[in-house]
Amino acid sequence: GEDxxxxxxxxxREGDSSVINCTYTDxxxxxxxxxxxxxxxxxxxxxxxxxxxxxxxxxxxxVLLNKKDKHLSLRIADTQTGDSAIYFCxxxxxxxxxxxxxxxxxxxxxxxx
Amino acid sequence: DADVTQTPRNRITKTGKRIxxxxxxxxxxxxxxxxxxxxxxGLRLIYYSFDVKDINKGEISDGYSxxxxxxxxxxxxxxxxxxxxxALYFCATQTxxxxxxxxxxxxxxxxxL
Numbered sequence: 001g002e003d004x005x006x007x008x009x010x011x012x013r014e015g016d017s018s019v020i021n022c023t024y025t026d027x028x029x030x031x032x033x034x035x036x037x038x039x040x041x042x043x044x045x046x047x048x049x050x051x052x053x054x055x056x057x058x059x060x061x062x063v064l065l066n067k068k069d070k071h072l073s074l075r076i077a078d079t080q081t082g083d084s085a086i087y088f089c090x091x092x093x094x095x096x097x098x099x100x101x102x103x104x105x106x107x108x109x110x111x112x113x
Numbered sequence: 114d115a116d117v118t119q120t121p122r123n124r125i126t127k128t129g130k131r132i133x134x135x136x137x138x139x140x141x142x143x144x145x146x147x148x149x150x151x152x153x154x155g156l157r158l159i160y161y162s163f164d165v166k167d168i169n170k171g172e173i174s175d176g177y178s179x180x181x182x183x184x185x186x187x188x189x190x191x192x193x194x195x196x197x198x199x200a201l202y203f204c205a206t207q208t209x210x211x212x213x214x215x216x217x218x219x220x221x222x223x224x225x226l
Contacts, residue, residue, distance in 0.1 A: 008153060031213060042117070042203055042217030043156075088155060092213050099213030103148075105155040 022089030
């Protein structure tokens with residue numbers, strides 16, 4: 001079955017880089033996602049990567065995918081206090097014409113001044 | 114105005130009561146989902162619907178039911194609430210595009226005493 005695992009907590013100093021890691025089990029995953037949840041809000045898509053890619057960069061965000069090890073990471077450069085949130089990794093499996101997403105437990109990122 | 118709106122945002126109820134959580138969307142998406150979030154467990158899928166005539170159980174559907182009244186409306190019911198249904202509930206819609214991005218409401222916090 002599908003399983004997505006993440007560590008629960010990460011603390012970094014403002015200005016440092018943050019790296020949030022995720023492992024998944026289903027080798028047929030086609031898209032992998034990073035969602036961000038700010039306090040009192042729903043999840044919002046940060047970025048996603050197609051499974052035939054190794055890396056994707058979007059401003060301060062870098063996503064690395066190691067398909068052999070089923071490992072996904074999100075690096076946030078120059079982390080700011082506004083980056084404090086819960087970050088969810090998710091994998092998707094095609095289900096007919098739709099994609100079913102399975103989420104990890106979320107990593108609470110705390111940015112210290 | 115939010116694209117995905119959930120009501121109520123907060124609800125406290127007693128064991129055995131019937132509760133309905135409502136979700137409406139202006140995204141025009143056919144696919145809608147109900148998730149439950151518990152600390153340390155991430156998001157777990159309760160029910161999903163690919164169109165008004167299509168309802169599917171997720172991984173934790175026991176104790177819940179849903180109704181898809183229209184393309185824009187998807188409600189979740191707890192017929193007889195119990196304390197372990199205390200959680201944060203999210204409705205989401207999904208694009209039919211390749212990415213399968215989910216768009217979340219702001220959540221409904223339910224407490225069952």
